[in-house]
Amino acid sequence: MAHLTGQERARYVKRMFARISRRYDLLNTVMTGGRHYAWRKRATRMAVEGLRGPALDIATGTGDFAFDLARRPEVTGVVGLDFTRDMLTLANGKANRQKLSNLTTFAAGDAHALPFTDDQFICATVGFGIRNFIDLPTALREMVRVVRSGGRVVSLEIVRMEGRGLMPKLLPLHFRYVTPWLGSLIARDREAYTYLPKSVENFLSATELDQAMRDSGLQNIRHKKLGLGTVAIHIGEKP
């Protein structure tokens, strides 16, 4: 991956998510012991509490974050955006089955150039997506741009572990060896689930992501670690 240009990396990521799209939800559930549902619900509550209006979910994949947002009374409608069309097809099917099509719209687009005017949404969320962005500062600035003043940018993401304890040593090993094995067993795609631990190793720690959000112009930044410190919800407000 290191030898690829930004555009080549984006194409690689898009093809990879298209390949695993139909097994994505199942693997998420197996790898997190089903906790990913509770994590998104918690992030959703933090994103919208005390606000009212439309919400945006970026890198929406099969739409679970968008559906959690749509179920909140504060939210009047949700746009879910992703650059992988196979994911959006699955999201639309789930919206119909969950009777949420009237509240959700799924659109194709890139996180680095959001197809929306400024100051539209009460929040922009992204779940397990920003680790894959080729230019995080640009994508964060785009999220800030489309959120209205007082609105929130929220990320739920696997972060690089920091600290000296046993967990920061053991969990990356688990990721490196168990995740590719699960990926080949369940999604029959060892390569995609070898990419996952590598992308975490190359990603930011929770404290570094705080700083990246601050640099994008957000304020009141805080994070909450979950899943033994492997995952974090980050939240910041647009001034």
Ligand SMILES: C[S@@+](CC[C@H](N)C(=O)[O-])C[C@H]1O[C@@H](n2cnc3c(N)ncnc32)[C@H](O)[C@@H]1O
């Ligand atoms: C790991 S999935 C996350 C799906 C969902 N948000 C969730 O919580 O499970 C990552 C998604 O990000 C999308 N993605 C990655 N880079 C993107 C970009 N630059 N613009 C839009 N979508 C992107 C992929 O297509 C994929 O569907």
